[in-house]
Amino acid sequence: MAEKIKYVIGLDLGSSKICAVICEINETGGLDLVGFGSTESKGLSRGVVVNLDAAAAVIKQSVEEAERAAETVVESVFVGVSGEHVKSFNSRGAVSISTDDREISVEHIELVIDRAKEAISLPSDVKIVHMIPQAFVVDGQEGIKEPLGLLGGHLEVGCHVITASNLAHQNVVTAVNRAGVVVNDTILQQLASAESTLSNDDKELGVAVIDIGGGTTDLAIFTQGALRHTFILPLAGDQITNDIAVGLRTTIPEAERIKRKYGCALPRLIPEELSFSVSSVGGRKPKSIGKKILCEIVQARMEEILLLIQEEIKHVGFDRKLGAGLVLTGGTAQLEGVVELAEEKMDLPVRLGTPMGLDKMETVLLNSTYSTAIGLVLYGYRTHFRTITKVNTNSNIFSRLWSLVKNQS
Ligand SMILES: Nc1ncnc2c1ncn2[C@@H]1O[C@H](COP(=O)(O)OP(=O)(O)OP(=O)(O)O)[C@@H](O)[C@H]1O
Ligand SMILES: [Mg+2]
Structure with a gap:
């Protein structure tokens, strides 16, 4: 018998940290955070x-850390996917409405999306992760977001399609299964980050969310309320740490420590005389380094990341369509001066995106590092909760499968 869903769980498999967030559906239909666990990432690199x-x-x-806090057992999770193997493009489908009453039904909408899917020819080692309708056209009338119930003779849809390598995708699912957990669905990481950091107004006005993590910088562009483009750059905070280690001749852990403590992406904010002590490699004595030098290293790499993202936004023609500007999120967006640097270089309004959308939240999670994890819960809940049916509860993990519906938002 169908059982009411009580918990929604997000699992962010980042290059720097693995983070599980357990939320309970409250009596008003909102979500309360009840458990959270985070560990240093191992066995993953840039989403793979x-x-x-x-x-x-x-x-x-x-x-397990999240389970202990929530005092519940996690059975299934929404997992983030990322990596250079992820690609995106647009596709269109069309159908005739041939029923007597000419009223557009759920079946017509599903059929037109299937047509957009059929129009795609994919290599056998690639799978569709998301097929997200952008807008419908009814008898030539464009920009319709909700065609259900309208009268018409011809229905078209434009969809944003996100694909991933079958094997890379399967490896993520296998890793989660080996941890004793079933995957409800996989969600592109930056769609999750967008879900927790953007408002509907942002998406209507035009916005780009840029999640600058450890291994990758992930971009998602929205205009007129719809997803238009996604892109993954294999360059982020870990590269900055690496640059610091090489530039200041120190270890990676020491470079990471000083980046977080003293790093800034705008050296001109830093007085010449400020300095700090850095441990050296090979047992040599610690040395004193000017903070300005550190920040010049940070700025150089941060500028490169922002430039490559800016080129991508221009390349797809959205640079003049982002009325709400840019939202920077992910762990590296916490670096001092990054928002100001992005504003200067990209000539757009920029803000730091921290996760919102839960009814009950812990302050430790009000941090751009957790935008993806919380977004996975929100996205999974919005796109699946009404249609998930629990089929079996008390047996091994393979029988704890959920019946899934198409991941359309
Ligand atoms: N306070 C801070 N100041 C500067 N950098 C920080 C800070 N906190 C975290 N970072 C950096 O953020 C990066 C990790 O960010 P995040 O947790 O978003 O990555 P991730 O999700 O694990 O990785 P990815 O999304 O790239 O797979 C690391 O490079 C880390 O050094
Ligand atoms: Mg991340």
Whole structure:
């Protein structure tokens, strides 16, 4: 018998951290945070599983930490996917409305989306992760968001399609399964970040969310309320840490520490005389380094990341369509001066995006590092909760499958 869903769980498999967030559906239909676990990432690199056992072990650790806090057992999760293998493009479909009353039904809408899917020819090693309708056209009338119930003879749809390598996708699912958890669905990481940091007004006005993490910088562009473009750049905070380690001849952990403590992306904000102590490699004595030098290293790499993202936005023709500007999120967006640098370089309004949308939240999660994890809960809940039916509760993980519906938003 169908059982009421009580919890929605997000699992962010980042290059830097693995983060599980358990939310309980409250009596008003909102979401309350009840458990949270985060561990250092292992076995994953830039969205791709590179060591299954290591990845499964840290997933298990982070899920168990969240379970202890929530005092519940996690059965299934919404998982984020990312990586250079992820591609996106647009596709169109059309159908005739041949019923006597000419009223557009749910079946017509599903059929027209299927047609847009049929119009795509994919290599056999690639799968569709998202097929997201942007707008419908009814008898030539464009820009219709909700065609259900309208009268018409011809229905068209434009969809944004996101694909991933079958094997890379399967490796993510396998790693999660090995940790004893079933995957409800996979969600592109920046769509999750957008879900927790953007308002509907942002999406209507035109906005780009840029999630600058450890291994990748993920972009999603919305205009007129719809997703228009997604892009993943394999360059982010880890590269800045690496630059600092090389530039200041120190270790990666020490470079990470000083980046977080003293890093700034705008050296001109830093007085010449400020300095700090850095441990050296090879047992040499710690040395004193000017903060300005550190910040010049940070600025150089940050500018490169922003430039590459700006080129991508221009390349797809949205640079003049972002009325709400840019929203920077992810761990690296916390670096001092990044928002100001982006504003200067990209000539658009820029703000730091922190996760919103839960009814009950802990302040520790009000941080751009957790935008994806919380967004996975929100996105999964919005697109699946009404249609998920629990089919079996008390047996092993393979029988705890959920019946899934198409992931359309
Ligand atoms: N306070 C801070 N100041 C500067 N950088 C920070 C700070 N906190 C975290 N970072 C950086 O943010 C990065 C991690 O961000 P995040 O947790 O969003 O990555 P991730 O989701 O694990 O990785 P990805 O999304 O790239 O797979 C690291 O490079 C880390 O050094
Ligand atoms: Mg991330």
